[in-house]
Every structure is written in structure tokens, then in C-alpha cells.
Amino acid sequence: MKDCNCIFCKIADGEIPSATIYEDEDFRVILDLGPATRGHALLIPKDHYPDLFELEDEAAAKILVRAKRIAARMKKALGADGFNLVQNNGEAAGQTVFHFHMHLIPRYREDHAGILWEPQKTTAEELEEVKTLIQGYQEDNG
Ligand code: AMP
Numbered sequence: 290m291k292d293c294n295c296i297f298c299k300i301a302d303g304e305i306p307s308a309t310i311y312e313d314e315d316f317r318v319i320l321d322l323g324p325a326t327r328g329h330a331l332l333i334p335k336d337h338y339p340d341l342f343e344l345e346d347e348a349a350a351k352i353l354v355r356a357k358r359i360a361a362r363m364k365k366a367l368g369a370d371g372f373n374l375v376q377n378n379g380e381a382a383g384q385t386v387f388h389f390h391m392h393l394i395p396r397y398r399e400d401h402a403g404i405l406w407e408p409q410k411t412t413a414e415e416l417e418e419v420k421t422l423i424q425g426y427q428e429d430n431g
């Protein structure tokens with residue numbers, strides 16, 4: 290499952306040094322080198338999955354449990370006021386490293402981190418159309 294040219298595989302394996310705040314047999318959690326806020330960390334599975342759509346169900350379940358536990362610890366240790374879990378898939382969504390990872394982002398009142406979006410306008414017709422498209426699409430077990 291390892292991709293030898295992947296920077297996060299190398300970081301997860303310890304081949305490239307990182308500011309590691311947690312490690313077990315499945316994950317490494319490191320501090321982001323370009324943090325959105327103080328303490329911004331990345332939860333990186335040791336197995337290589339390019340993105341959410343390639344992730345095995347078992348790994349997906351473990352990731353949320355681990356993210357929850359580390360986030361709780363970070364929030365207390367850093368005195369954060371809130372917390373964002375962010376996970377990008379595909380260039381259009383801002384993904385730049387194509388090894389699945391979850392951003393763990395402590396939030397502080399008035400930190401002005403640009404993580405939230407500007408709400409757009411919609412209509413009842415558009416909501417109905419989108420709902421029908423998604424509900425009517427039955428390719429897998431989602
Ligand atoms: P994404 O845009 O969701 O793919 O996130 C990639 C993240 O990895 C960015 O927030 C980068 O700042 C971070 N990053 C890239 N290379 C490293 C590295 N060597 N050590 C720590 N963080 C990194």
C-alpha cells in the first residue's frame with residue numbers, strides 16, 4: 290500500500306523528519322508547516338490512500354475516532370476556543386498532497402483563519418433538483 294514517491298508516506302514512515310505529536314501503528318500526527326492557526330496538525334494514515342474515495346471503510350472508521358481523541362487533547366492543551374476538522378479531496382477542493390490526511394485545526398476567538406465559506410444563495414427548485422440527483426444515484430452502498 291506504500292507509494293514510494295509520496296511525501297506523506299515518507300513522513301508517516303519517519304523517513305522524512307516531522308514535528309510528530311502522536312504516533313501508533315496506523316497513524317502519525319504532525320504539525321503542519323504552513324499552519325492556519327497555532328497548533329494546526331495533520332492526521333496521516335501510514336497506509337497510502339490517495340483520497341477519501343480510495344479509503345477502506347475500516348481505516349475511515351479508525352480515522353474519526355483518532356481525530357476525535359487528538360482534537361480533544363489539542364483543544365485542552367492549547368486552550369483553543371473551537372476546532373475544525375477539514376479534509377480536502379481533489380484539486381478543486383484544495384487538495385495539494387495526494388495521500389489522504391485530515392487537518393486538525395484549533396480555533397481561537399478572533400483568529401481570522403480563512404477556513405469557513407461565504408454562504409451562497411439557492412432556491413427551492415435547486416434544492417429539489419440536487420436532492421433528486423443524489424437520492425436517485427444508486428451505484429454503491431453509500
Ligand atoms: P491539502 O492541501 O489538504 O492537501 O493539505 C496539505 C497540507 O500539508 C498543507 O496544509 C501543507 O502546509 C502541509 N504540508 C505539506 N508538506 C508538509 C511537510 N513536509 N510537513 C508538514 N506539513 C506539510
Ligand code: ZN
Nearest residue numbers: 295298337388
Ligand atoms: Zn502516500
